[in-house]
Amino acid sequence: MRGALMLLLALRRVHAFARPAVLMRRHTTLTAKPALVVWDMDDCLWHPEMFTLSEMPSEGVRGDLNGRGEGVVGVRSGSDVIRLFPDALRVLQEFWDGEHGSTKLAVASSADTPFAAAIAQAALDMLEIVPGVTLRDVLCRGHPDGTDNIWIGRTPPLSSDKSRTHFPLIREATGVAYDEMLFFDDSNWSDHCAIVSQNCPGVVAQRTPRGLQYSEWVSGLKKFAEAKNKS
Numbered sequence: 001m002r003g004a005l006m007l008l009l010a011l012r013r014v015h016a017f018a019r020p021a022v023l024m025r026r027h028t029t030l031t032a033k034p035a036l037v038v039w040d041m042d043d044c045l046w047h048p049e050m051f052t053l054s055e056m057p058s059e060g061v062r063g064d065l066n067g068r069g070e071g072v073v074g075v076r077s078g079s080d081v082i083r084l085f086p087d088a089l090r091v092l093q094e095f096w097d098g099e100h101g102s103t104k105l106a107v108a109s110s111a112d113t114p115f116a117a118a119i120a121q122a123a124l125d126m127l128e129i130v131p132g133v134t135l136r137d138v139l140c141r142g143h144p145d146g147t148d149n150i151w152i153g154r155t156p157p158l159s160s161d162k163s164r165t166h167f168p169l170i171r172e173a174t175g176v177a178y179d180e181m182l183f184f185d186d187s188n189w190s191d192h193c194a195i196v197s198q199n200c201p202g203v204v205a206q207r208t209p210r211g212l213q214y215s216e217w218v219s220g221l222k223k224f225a226e227a228k229n230k231s
Contacts, residue, residue: 035103044211052080061073075127111153183203
């Protein structure tokens, strides 16, 4: 009986000493953050898709920015209006508020034509995240001036294959390794998430087939943390 009691006490001591290590691993899983979040644009952060539009953006549509005040919530392109998905706006506001620490942002979008890419670039300068702060301001925050972190289109040096053009260019411009990147893409037309994950080893990818949903944002962060914890 006494021997069994001593064995039980010894096991409890071992368990007690092991717990901090377990807690540390859990903490790592929950807190590992990407150095760079790379966004697709069409049907991921905003809608409609740029190739469907026929006119350069002409004027902003003003409205409520998630209770943060009135600002430019849409951009007119002929009879269409370019808008961010609601949860995309929420996440971008979090970045502007500094809720994601040192994580920076980049764009990898394969807009079909030079005109579609030009529409997208114009919209970046007009849509607001909070009053007076444009979408481009948020995407470029934290990057040194002149950093080419926004790549839109498929005209050389870009192509329709983001893994062969956009991502190498982003890596070169930012100095961020692939295994520190988290990528979001709708992947409705072509499975860019799978292609990038295969050809750019280390990139963690999350699909957003209905435009970015907050649950997909959280899922992407969890997948990234789990990947870092395994490495």
